[in-house]
Every structure is written in C-alpha cells, then in structure tokens.
Amino acid sequence: MASDDESGTVRIDSWIWSVRLTKTRSQAATACRAGHVRVNGERVKPAQAVRTGDEVRVRLAGHERIVVVSKVIKKRVGAPVAAECYVDNSPPPPPREHVAPVAVRDRGTGRPTKRDRRELERLQGH
Incomplete structure (x- = not known):
C-alpha cells in the first residue's frame, strides 16, 4: 500500500497544521469538525485527503x-x-479603525488640573 507522500495526499488537519495556518493539530481538527474548513467548497472532516491544486478555505x-x-x-x-x-x-x-491614544496618568499624582484636563481633551479630539 502506498504511503501518503507517494500518493500525493495527506489529511487536511495535518496539512493545515503543517503549513502553519493553525498553531496546533488539535485546533485544525476542531476547526474541521466545527465546519470552518472547506476543500473545493465542501465541508470536510479532519481525515479528508487534500491534494495539490485543491482550494482550502479556513475560517x-x-x-x-x-x-x-x-x-x-x-x-x-x-x-x-x-x-x-x-x-x-x-x-x-x-482596515482597522483608528483608536485614539489613551492618556495614562501616573498613580498617586492626584486629581488632574484644569491644564491636564484640557490636554486630555485635546488628545481625545474633543
């Protein structure tokens, strides 16, 4: 019987893990069982064979x-x-939404002064 390398196929969960689309093989298998992996448009189980030329969609x-x-x-x-x-x-x-910088005050500096408050408002875009 031919091994996986000779026949040109390998398990989809193993391949997804091997090419670093997931961090662990168990994550790849879980994604397959949850229906987040499709090969050529079909939902697949973790043991599904994948070949050269197949389109793989991983969510x-x-x-x-x-x-x-x-x-x-x-x-x-x-x-x-x-x-x-x-x-x-x-x-x-x-595109990521632009997040305004968060003003951080040192602990124990007390209540902000009027000048500090105005600078905070200016940074926040008010």
Missing part, C-alpha cells in the same frame, strides 16, 4: 484564509518553507 478568529495547495507536506516546517506550500488568495483584512 479562524473571524478571518477567512483562502489558499490553494501547491505542495503536500506531512511534517511541520518553518514559516518560510510553509509559505511555499500554498498560494494565498485571501482577501486583505478590513
């Missing part, structure tokens, strides 16, 4: 990653090597 932390498998690997590798194993077609993340 993690509210952000969807869309990757096309360019190389099937079974062992976890470094980030530069892992990036060569897929083509990332993910949409760019939405």
Whole structure:
C-alpha cells in the first residue's frame, strides 16, 4: 500500500497544521469538525485527503484564509518553507479603525488640573 507522500495526499488537519495556518493539530481538527474548513467548497472532516491544486478555505478568529495547495507536506516546517506550500488568495483584512491614544496618568499624582484636563481633551479630539 502506498504511503501518503507517494500518493500525493495527506489529511487536511495535518496539512493545515503543517503549513502553519493553525498553531496546533488539535485546533485544525476542531476547526474541521466545527465546519470552518472547506476543500473545493465542501465541508470536510479532519481525515479528508487534500491534494495539490485543491482550494482550502479556513475560517479562524473571524478571518477567512483562502489558499490553494501547491505542495503536500506531512511534517511541520518553518514559516518560510510553509509559505511555499500554498498560494494565498485571501482577501486583505478590513482596515482597522483608528483608536485614539489613551492618556495614562501616573498613580498617586492626584486629581488632574484644569491644564491636564484640557490636554486630555485635546488628545481625545474633543
């Protein structure tokens, strides 16, 4: 019987972990069971085989990653090597809202003076 490397397939949860889309293999398997992983548009179980050319959609932390498998690997590798194993077609993340800087006062300095309050308001954009 052929091994996974000879047939060109590997388990989807193992591949997602190997190319560093998730931190642990158990996170990858949990995402598969929860329906957050799709291969070629189909929801998959953790043991589903993935091949070169498959489109994998992984939804993690509210952000969807869309990757096309360019190389099937079974062992976890470094980030530069892992990036060569897929083509990332993910949409760019939405722009982050500008957050006003938070004014921090030293503990024990007492109540802010009128001048301090005006500077705080100026920083906050009031």
